[in-house]
Amino acid sequence: MRILLVEDDRLLGDGLRAGLIQAGYVVDWVQDGAAAELALNTHRFSAVVLDWNLPRADGLTVLRRVRQRGDATPVLMLTARDSIEDRVTGLDGGADDYLxxxxxxxxxxxxLRALIRRSSGVSEAVFRFGDLALDPARRQVSVGERSVELSVREFDVLALLIGQxxxxxxxxxxxEALYGWGEEVESNAIEVHIHHLRKKLGNDWIKTLRGVGYLLNPEKR
Known part of the structure; x- marks a missing residue:
């Protein structure tokens, strides 16, 4: 899942980015409010980690502008402001969570997993589609009683499909959901991931709609 990290402290931002990548997220990092608005205007993200005190536009201003134009991307405000009043202001300003x-x-x-899960309309911690189960926290997949070993990218593709x-x-x-800025993407990379998923899950789990895209087979639900 692709996350936008908005943090102007270089040391903290570098640590957060590394930690989120280790947790399985694709992370794009910007360091001011104007860059955050531009990123949100031009790309889709599964969630945003947004600092409050930012140069060129503070986090609350960015958040309000994003919500005013109807962007419902989950936003977690991450800030040193710890008063009840600040928490209320952040949440009332459109934040989905506050740390x-x-x-x-x-x-x-x-x-972040909880925010993304709720934005997909899923209440359980584990995504289920028929006999297929995907656990984002443990990054585990199973079909019935059979555990399925997937690569990082294969897991992420399946998570996208089962989330929608x-x-x-x-x-x-x-x-766009799987690759951050500056990452090289082979022209057939997605097709290769889908091919490997079909081999590991079973050929009939993922359907191709020509000219449209991929989705999980409704008959398997």
Whole structure:
């Protein structure tokens, strides 16, 4: 899942980025409010980790502008502001969650998983589609009683498909969700991941809609 990290402290930002990548996220990092707005205007993210005190536009201003234009991307505010009034202001300004620095990476990763899960309309911690189960926290997949070993990218493609099971996803949509800025993407990378998923899950689990994209087979539900 692709995360936008907005943090102007270079040392903290570098640590957060490394920790989120280790937790399985693709992370794009910007260091001011104007860059955050530009990124959100031009790219889709599964969630945003947003600092409050930022140059060129503070986090609350960015958040309000994002919500005013109808962007419902889950936003977790991560800030040193720890008063009740600040928490209320942040949440009422459109934040979906609020964490006070310093933060434990395990908690940040768990809260992001919860935000992304809820934005997909899933209440359980594990995504299920028929006999297929995907656990984002443990990064485990099973079909019935059979455990399925997937690569990082294969897992992420499957997580996208199971998170939006009724909507086909095109190659460009999947690429945008899986690859951060500056990453090299082979022209057939998504097709290769889908091919490997079919071999590991079973050929009939993923359907191709020509000219549209991929989705989980509704008959397997």
């Amino acid at each position: 006070v620095k310093p933060v434990a990476m395990a908690e940040l990763a768990a809260r 099971p009724e909507r086909p996803l095109g190659r460009e949509q999947i690429e």
